[in-house]
Amino acid sequence: xxxxxxxxxxxxxVEYKVGRGIVKAVTEVxxxxxxxxxxxxxxxxxxxxxxxxxAMMNLVPPxxxxxxxxxxxxxxxxPFNILSLDKGxxxxxxxxxxxxVFQSALNALNPVMRVWDHIYDTARAHGKGSPEETKKRAxxxxxxxxxxxxxxxxxxxxxxSGGMKQRALIAISLLLNPKIIILDEPTTAxxxxxxxxxxxxxxxxxxKLNLSMIFISHDLSLAAELSDRIAVMYAGKIVELAExxxxxxxxxxxxxxxxxxxxxxxxxxxxxxIPIPGSPPDLISLPSxxxxxxxxxxxxxxxxxxxxxxxxxSEDHYVSCFRWREMKS
Amino acid sequence: xxxxxxxxxxxxxxxxTTYLVTPFRLIMRNRAxxxxxxxxxxxxxxxxxxxxxxxxxxxxxxxxxxxxxxxWEHPLGTxxxxxxxxxxxxxxxxxxxxxxxxAGFFTVLLAAVMGMLAGFKGGIxxxxxxxxxxxxxxxxxxxxxxxLASMRxxxxxxxxxxxxxxxxxxxxxxxRAIRSQVLSFKERDFVEAAKALDLGTRRIIFSEIMPNMMxxxxxxxxxxxxxAVYAQVxxxxxxFVPFEASNWGVMINRAWSFxxxxxxxxxxxxxxxxxMIAILQTASIMFSRSLEGIFNPRLREKG
Amino acid sequence: MxxxxxxxxxxxxxxxxxxxxxxxxxxxxVDDIxxxxxxxxxxxxxxxxxxxxxxxxxIICxxxxxxxxxxxxxxxxxxxxxxxxxxxxxxxxxIIHQDPYASLNPSSTVYKILSTPLLKHKIVSNxxxxxxxxxxxxxxxxxTPSEDFLHKYPHQLSGGQRQRVAVARTLTVNPKFMVADExxxxxxxxIRLSILKLLSKLKEELGATFLxxxxxxxxxxxFTWKGRVAVMYLGNIVEMGSTPKVIGEPLHPYTKALLSAxxxxxPKVTRSKKMMELRSLDIPSLLNLPSGCRFHPRCPFxxxxxxxxxxxxxxxVKKDYYVSCxxxxx
Numbered sequence: 019x020x021x022x023x024x025x026x027x028x029x030x031x032v033e034y035k036v037g038r039g040i041v042k043a044v045t046e047v048x049x050x051x052x053x054x055x056x057x058x059x060x061x062x063x064x065x066x067x068x069x070x071x072x073a074m075m076n077l078v079p080p081x082x083x084x085x086x087x088x089x090x091x092x093x094x095x096x097p098f099n100i101l102s103l104d105k106g107x108x109x110x111x112x113x114x115x116x117x118x119v120f121q122s123a124l125n126a127l128n129p130v131m132r133v134w135d136h137i138y139d140t141a142r143a144h145g146k147g148s149p150e151e152t153k154k155r156a157x158x159x160x161x162x163x164x165x166x167x168x169x170x171x172x173x174x175x176x177x178x179s180g181g182m183k184q185r186a187l188i189a190i191s192l193l194l195n196p197k198i199i200i201l202d203e204p205t206t207a208x209x210x211x212x213x214x215x216x217x218x219x220x221x222x223x224x225x226k227l228n229l230s231m232i233f234i235s236h237d238l239s240l241a242a243e244l245s246d247r248i249a250v251m252y253a254g255k256i257v258e259l260a261e262x263x264x265x266x267x268x269x270x271x272x273x274x275x276x277x278x279x280x281x282x283x284x285x286x287x288x289x290x291x292i293p294i295p296g297s298p299p300d301l302i303s304l305p306s307x308x309x310x311x312x313x314x315x316x317x318x319x320x321x322x323x324x325x326x327x328x329x330x331x332s333e334d335h336y337v338s339c340f341r342w343r344e345m346k347s
Numbered sequence: 348x349x350x351x352x353x354x355x356x357x358x359x360x361x362x363x364t365t366y367l368v369t370p371f372r373l374i375m376r377n378r379a380x381x382x383x384x385x386x387x388x389x390x391x392x393x394x395x396x397x398x399x400x401x402x403x404x405x406x407x408x409x410x411x412x413x414x415x416x417x418x419w420e421h422p423l424g425t426x427x428x429x430x431x432x433x434x435x436x437x438x439x440x441x442x443x444x445x446x447x448x449x450a451g452f453f454t455v456l457l458a459a460v461m462g463m464l465a466g467f468k469g470g471i472x473x474x475x476x477x478x479x480x481x482x483x484x485x486x487x488x489x490x491x492x493x494x495l496a497s498m499r500x501x502x503x504x505x506x507x508x509x510x511x512x513x514x515x516x517x518x519x520x521x522x523r524a525i526r527s528q529v530l531s532f533k534e535r536d537f538v539e540a541a542k543a544l545d546l547g548t549r550r551i552i553f554s555e556i557m558p559n560m561m562x563x564x565x566x567x568x569x570x571x572x573x574x575a576v577y578a579q580v581x582x583x584x585x586x587f588v589p590f591e592a593s594n595w596g597v598m599i600n601r602a603w604s605f606x607x608x609x610x611x612x613x614x615x616x617x618x619x620x621x622x623m624i625a626i627l628q629t630a631s632i633m634f635s636r637s638l639e640g641i642f643n644p645r646l647r648e649k650g
Numbered sequence: 651m652x653x654x655x656x657x658x659x660x661x662x663x664x665x666x667x668x669x670x671x672x673x674x675x676x677x678x679x680v681d682d683i684x685x686x687x688x689x690x691x692x693x694x695x696x697x698x699x700x701x702x703x704x705x706x707x708x709i710i711c712x713x714x715x716x717x718x719x720x721x722x723x724x725x726x727x728x729x730x731x732x733x734x735x736x737x738x739x740x741x742x743x744x745i746i747h748q749d750p751y752a753s754l755n756p757s758s759t760v761y762k763i764l765s766t767p768l769l770k771h772k773i774v775s776n777x778x779x780x781x782x783x784x785x786x787x788x789x790x791x792x793x794t795p796s797e798d799f800l801h802k803y804p805h806q807l808s809g810g811q812r813q814r815v816a817v818a819r820t821l822t823v824n825p826k827f828m829v830a831d832e833x834x835x836x837x838x839x840x841i842r843l844s845i846l847k848l849l850s851k852l853k854e855e856l857g858a859t860f861l862x863x864x865x866x867x868x869x870x871x872x873f874t875w876k877g878r879v880a881v882m883y884l885g886n887i888v889e890m891g892s893t894p895k896v897i898g899e900p901l902h903p904y905t906k907a908l909l910s911a912x913x914x915x916x917p918k919v920t921r922s923k924k925m926m927e928l929r930s931l932d933i934p935s936l937l938n939l940p941s942g943c944r945f946h947p948r949c950p951f952x953x954x955x956x957x958x959x960x961x962x963x964x965x966x967v968k969k970d971y972y973v974s975c976x977x978x979x980x
Contacts, residue, residue, distance in 0.1 A: 062838040209698035214911035239913035262917045280843040281915045282872035293843035536753040544767045545740040558757035
């Protein structure tokens, strides 16, 4: 039976050691990414989503460290744990199998290098192909992301707008034909019209190339537009994981419900929105039991004592809440 | 009322914590800074207590007392006139330290006032101040100092005029840096909010902008201090400033002009003042490492 | 109800040097804005980055002097006011900034930030009263128990808390007009709504007039549902009217394009939304503004020789509804 997964996160915990204490950025997370799908990791600042993305590339910077768990990659003949790769293997792995477009990528381009230099450098660093082949591929990719290939290839970063730089970075991340690309906040800091362009580009990539995409964002709308499945993260844990329609129309976690209820829209009928009381917890001193319970209107005593597990409530729909049955959408 | 009293004592406790306990704890946190601080403290104590505990030895003695090696009676040996070196050392720091602190203080004061005025007011005030600063910067400072020092009319035997003169020559460089900081602060949102709240120019400069520059100003003070030490010791060694014989700089000058340098046994006498000056400079710079932490609220907390 | 603030043909240009030997060029951050805001109303200024909305907000606050045109407060030109009148104006109009960390002095405690204006303007007469008033303000903005916050520094507070302190600070001088410049765009999603609700509550209690600047159409729609929206593009207002009308049935092509591009937190809706195709993907630079109607290079309704030749004025096409487009108002 063909393997459905391309990536499998198993019991991952990532922590950061800072002066004040230990930041539990990610706690005991399980997540499977299927081949050819797009998954959104949604959550607010400090929920652990960026750390998850970095961990998938084994790029967690010090003072961060992997406390436990493994991330299995199923691209080759045998699945292997990304977190146990040595330096040489990691070099071969990164960008070739998984690549990443980082947050505030608009500053990721070297101002004294042309786009072509960035591309050629990347290709050379991974020992791939001749300049001619690389150029051909680069032009193809730039066209895929709706940029003028010849012009942009020769351009310096300051000659490109924010949206163009973002698209160029996406093209560079696709250079070596990775099986997964991770995009961290791809549309933040961009104008509405530019954002829409990027979303269209990402949709094109999704349809034309056979790869898996992982979006990391705080923007529910981005997830609604593009993803097949959504994982909602809170305080370092996944609180709900479901297909996109199920998540929006049949949410089972109070946080998801609260989020959807508190985000203003442009087209829906105007109605009063309901805020989520309180604020996200400090990852150094997490509340006992369910991390969301201090803000949850459904919380009971049990929620304070035990941490709920991620349980399956229906096909491809998981939630970690004791009171999920009471959620009505 | 009892409530008031509680609030009062709370406030006093908080003030003591903020201004005494926390700075001390912060100095301790940075090892280099703590060492620097301790040494500086010892130097100051030595300068204050020294003259009382070991008064300066001014009696010329016969030849067999000259350039004696260190002994229990003369821990640092004697000089070319048989006088106790240690007594000279402990008495000789006062003027050096005084001029250093005063010059550092005046430099920073002048630079801060000028820099903040220029940065905040802009326009003509800015251009005028910067013009004056540029003029002073182009004058070669040391030659000017030596010319002025050789003019008998100027009373250089007092630490204060010398400090002021050093300050007048050193403020331009620092004021430029302060001015750029003020310029960048002017654009910050919280300064704009203060303008919208109509808090007034004076309050904005002193309550909003300056506290954020204090760590920079404190560190600059240290560097003004070390600069002043070099300037005055340089002048003294060259013989332009007739301070008393026990002054460290004068000791070096006399070593040079009285041929002390040519005697092998004089090494203790020559090296002691040099070592003291080097210790002073090094300790100051080490202490500056702690100063940054004290004035920056973010570094004050752990983490 | 009278106009509390009026902009008449206000414009703001900045000089830029493009090259070492090139002559100075001018950027019109705000080109020609005429806007009347009634007392007690709530108005959103919406647009993408570079459209001039923040500059307009700062002109209204008197923090920037416009290079052309006038700004009138209760009918008086603020830049011609006497010192005393200008002081009164300054206190009546307050601003809330976008970045909650940058808008608070990092070296001051919450108490100091809030008590300084109170003491300076002699709104309270001594420190004891100041403390009481500061505590009252902290409670008003939802920072309770107030003792927990008095001696904290900004870096010890979360983004939402800092923003509340910034709001409390504006309340110290009892403003009549509040300009909020992207007050929630740098705040976590789950907290945004509570800050917006706080601002709404304050508006009700103070009876203040509100200018809400944002690039997020959904937030603008929510916050100013009962008021008006003005859409800006490259330094001009292109459409202005009551919020339900502008957002529900937009007239200007740019507004239509914006609305079609906003993603929605609802998969069925957002995936079936058709984005309006624009003629060009390029965003014009403020140094090289298109001739005539600024939107013409991208506008799908472009009429040759008309739209590139004349700049459409802001015309009242329906009662209290303005559009600047040659398709309307003839």
